[in-house]
Amino acid sequence: MSNLEIGITVTVLMMVFLLMGMRVAFAAALGGTIGLVWILAGRMGFEKALFAGLGMAGTIPHSKSVTYALSILPMFILIGFLAFHAGLTKALFEAAKRWFGRLPGGLAVATVFATAGFAAVSGASTATAAVFARVAIPEMLREGYDKRLAAGVVAAGGTLATLIPPSAILVIYAIIVEESVGKLLIAGFLPGIVSAIIYAAIIVSFVSFRPGLGPRSQVYTWTQRFKSIPATTPIISVIFIIFGSMYFGWATPTEAGALGAFVVFVIAVLRGMSAGALRDALLETAKLTVMIFTIIWGVLVYVRFLGFAGLPEAFSVWIQSLDYPPIVILLCILAAYAVLGMFMDAIGMLLLTLPVVQPAVLALGYDPIWFGIIVVKMAELCLITPPIGLNCFVVSSVRPEINVQDVFRGCAPFFVADVLTVAVLIAFPEIVLVLPQMMLKG
């Protein structure tokens, strides 16, 4: 068998493991380990290959995990878990309400911008959706909002958390495709804001046509508006710390993440977070951290084997040989992600496919940073689409009076908005690239 054939065989084998319910991290590592031994056996004979292949696989977990760039992950995850105790959601929603409440569908627009603000201290879509389902939905329903709109905006707003830093998934993308973590995080900032603006525009236009969906709310004076700002200072300071330190090169991403986590920690303690709550936040952080590290090293064992098999190069060559314009191929790849994402967890899906897909997309002439943002946006899309759009289930779980079908229907306009956002980012890649290009330090 040629190396390429071994590559394909082992990949199929790995898919069988996955379908049998093996954990993604272990299925990838097992496929990679078998593949390494198999490929080396062709070069040095089975006995030597067994020792060399297994030795290689056994070294990868430590050598690939213990790199400074990865130390940012627990910091970002910790910020997210501490943020719940720092009393930020109500303040954000209140401020957003006073500033945007006058627009048609004002409370829904306020929810979008409040979730975008909360995204600055959270990298988790589902958690953001859960928090705002508690804070924003009751208020919208009280004001007579359509329950589908109220639920949809929260489920969709949650997805902003992964684009706006801190974002664990962007760090993971950076590690797997060997790009600068700082640049990817900074690159997510503007697309996150653009997404929020497009969400808001969709709400305003929908409610303008059908005012019954979201009645106009109370008008606030400018004094009231400015009075709502100080309570959001913690969020603003965290944005300043994370964004500023990376953009201007004051600190490494990990230092920025740690300082951000420390600030949120201090605020949470000042607001009376108990020792028990701190312990729980840390334990949850540790659990999520080990999950992400496990999948990273598992996939990297597989990636090492892929390199030997030459699968990524072969796929690139094949993609380039296709007689279609790059944009058509890109759209096909994105459509494939949209379908795959309906059935797979986003992190697993991206990690397993990117090592092969990303080089091919680069070969088509697209920018790696830009593609990272697009692909993460696609992965987020899957959180609001049936059948397993987790954000919708989260909203319905917090608000059992709204059934999950209604949440999915409420998300439909935001799905359109997301497709529009991706189109905008494809048409104007500068939105993604301008900030990372202006950065002082990689």
Next chain:
Amino acid sequence: MTASPSPAPRLDFADRVLSKLENALNMVAAASIFMLMIVATVQVLGRKLLNWPVPGYIDIAEQSIAVFAFLAVAYCQRLGGHVRMELVLDKFRGRPLWLAEAIQTLATLVLIAVLAWFAYGHFERAWEFGDSTIDIELPTWPSKLMVPVAFGVLFVRLGIQLVGFLRLIVTPDAVPVAVPLIINVEEMARAESDAAVGDDETPPSKDGSDSR
């Protein structure tokens, strides 16, 4: 010891003993994350404000990664925290389900045994040659030791789960003991939303009543 007699007392006992160890290791991982936050904050503030950086900060940060990247791996496995696709598995019930679970657990067990063995070799080399980091020359063996230790605990956890699944293959109707169960998307959503309690909010009531 427990209030109600367990349907599989020995398995249950092994599960509980190992759980204690896993919880402790997760606690160590959590503490190391907190320490990293403090050290990195002191580092960045010290460097920027006082021009006094933490000596060997990068070395310390890097070596500490091994603690939180590995030690809780078995804890996460026990709670079913490592992601997987349950699309196909979800369609199975009873014996076929337990059989598929047993096979994938066995495959993972073999993989982890191999990786633990060779990761130990990686540690042993660092120990024998006295490898150290570049800046402040921290020995690298403690961090390399984390991998075989964590994988060793994971190995035992997988062994317990394998026995749990084999027991269910023999008696498919028995109460599952010491195995992770498939949770559907609704249960997952509930767990997620329970974890994310907003401010000014009372936690959702956990009276166990099923809302759907």
